[in-house]
Amino acid sequence: MPDTSFSSDASTQPTLTLPAPAKLNRMLHIVGRRDDGYHELQTLFQFLDHGDDIHLRLRQDGEITLTDRLEGVPREANLLWRAADLLKRETGCALGADLGVTKRLPMGGGLGGGSSDAASVLVGLNHLWGLGLTTRRLAELGLTLGADVPVFVHGQAAWAEGVGERLVPVALDTPWFVVVHPGVAVSTPAVFTAPELTRDTPAITMARALKGGASSWRNDCEDTVRQAYAEVARALDWLNARAPSMLTGTGACIFARLESEAEAVQLLDDVRCQQPTWHAFKALGLNRSPLLDALPA
Numbered sequence: 141m142p143d144t145s146f147s148s149d150a151s152t153q154p155t156l157t158l159p160a161p162a163k164l165n166r167m168l169h170i171v172g173r174r175d176d177g178y179h180e181l182q183t184l185f186q187f188l189d190h191g192d193d194i195h196l197r198l199r200q201d202g203e204i205t206l207t208d209r210l211e212g213v214p215r216e217a218n219l220l221w222r223a224a225d226l227l228k229r230e231t232g233c234a235l236g237a238d239l240g241v242t243k244r245l246p247m248g249g250g251l252g253g254g255s256s257d258a259a260s261v262l263v264g265l266n267h268l269w270g271l272g273l274t275t276r277r278l279a280e281l282g283l284t285l286g287a288d289v290p291v292f293v294h295g296q297a298a299w300a301e302g303v304g305e306r307l308v309p310v311a312l313d314t315p316w317f318v319v320v321h322p323g324v325a326v327s328t329p330a331v332f333t334a335p336e337l338t339r340d341t342p343a344i345t346m347a348r349a350l351k352g353g354a355s356s357w358r359n360d361c362e363d364t365v366r367q368a369y370a371e372v373a374r375a376l377d378w379l380n381a382r383a384p385s386m387l388t389g390t391g392a393c394i395f396a397r398l399e400s401e402a403e404a405v406q407l408l409d410d411v412r413c414q415q416p417t418w419h420a421f422k423a424l425g426l427n428r429s430p431l432l433d434a435l436p437a
Contacts, residue, residue, distance in 0.1 A: 153198045158264045159430045160256040161191035162245050162319070162423070163291065164388045164395055166312060167349060167357035169341040178303050179332060182343060184357070185288075185304075186297045186312050188319070189430065190423035192244050192253060194220070194260040198268050199236035204228065207240035210247070219254045219285060223261040226281055227271070235269050246321045246419065248328070250389030252288045259292030260431055267435055279305075295429035299346040308346060313354060314425040316404035318383070318396045320411060321419040322375035326365060331390040337364045354384070354397060362387045375418065382407055 165183050172180040195207070204224045206215060215221050220239045227233070239261065245253030262278045265271075275294060282289030287304040296309040331337065338360045349357070365387055366373040372392050379385035383396040383403070398404040404422040411420040 153200070154268060155198070156196045156264050156268055156436075158194045158196070158260045158434050159191055160194050160241075160245075160253070160260040160292070161426070161429055161431065162188040162251040162253065162256065163288065164188065164317070164319075164425070165250070165359060166354065166386075168359040168361060168389070169344070170337065170339050170360045171341050171343045173339050179339065180302065181300065181304055182341075182349070183300050183304060184297070184310065184312065184349065185291045185300055185307075186314075187295075187426040187429045188251075188317065188423035189426055190244065190319075190421055191251075192257055192260075193242040194257055194264060195238075195240035195242070196261070196264045196268055197238040197240075199238060201236055202228075202234050203236040205236075205238050207238050208243075210243070219258040220261050222285055223258040223282075224265055226285065227262055227265050227269075230281060231269075231271050231273070233269050233271060237265055237268065244421075246393065248325050249321050249393040250326070250387065250391045251319070251393050252292065252389070255282075255286045255288035256292045258282060258285050259289050262289075262293060263431060263435070292429065292431070295432040297427040299349070310346070310350065311427050312350075312425065314427060315354075316398040316401050316422060316424055318379075318398065318404050318407045318411065318420060318422050319388075319393055320375055320379060320396070320415075321393050322371045322415075323417050323419065324369050324371045324392050326369060326372065326390055326392040328390045330368070331361055331364055334364045334368070336367065337361065357386070359387045359389075361390045365391045375415075378415065382410070 169182040279290035279293040282293050298307040379396045385396040408422045
């Protein structure tokens with residue numbers, strides 16, 4: 141349900157609404173495991189023209205409040221609040237903010253919804269509070285909130301290594317996608333600790349990955365998720381019979397790559413007609429995040 145708490149407010153305090161787009165992992169290789177338990181990755185991040193909206197209102201009293209509470213998520217675990225609190229503590233800013241979200245992306249779907257929300261809060265409050273922090277500094281702060289936050293702060297499709305924080309901008313093909321969430325929750329920690337997970341894919345260069353193109357890309361998490369979640373496996377099989385499809389992140393979302401919007405519309409109609417328990421949407425792939433174009437001059 142769209143958030144209306146900001147449109148009806150009579151306050152004279154400045155407000156800002158920013159997009160928090162979804163991302164896809166167009167490919168995801170796991171090339172090793174570090175001593176601290178984190179995995180070394182190679183991945184291609186791309187944005188979608190679909191996502192959440194973040195609403196910010198300046199407060200003069202220094203308080204940070206949430207106008208929307210996510211069910212089952214305490215304030216201290218909410219990435220919107222954590223991003224704002226982190227920025228305030230790191231800069232000593234005396235101002236505060238009301239934070240709201242129009243939520244469209246499923247939690248834990250592999251689309252980066254929480255990370256994107258946090259990035260939009262960092263970028264938006266940097267502007268609203270007049271802090272003047274560089275994009276690089278915001279990305280450094282974002283990394284402490286989650287490995288995917290920096291790519292959303294930078295706002296460019298990217299080749300990523302490390303835990304996903306070492307980024308090189310790239311220009312990918314920009315097809316239409318149909319994204320499906322098959323209605324199950326996938327545990328990212330469970331996937332990354334599964335003994336059968338592939339952790340030794342040979343590292344490749346960015347140039348080789350891009351030269352291979354979408355037809356050669358894969359997600360090393362996919363087999364593990366297939367084994368553990370029957371409905372994800374069924375959704376992958378169903379979509380792959382209609383268009384090239386792949387898991388994003390650790391799932392549960394799956395994306396099908398289409399050549400045209402018309403094909404995406406048709407596939408989306410088929411999903412909604414034949415698989416009514418799945419949540420699905422169509423979106424265009426983007427190499428530049430809409431967040432970059434949403435800030436006032």
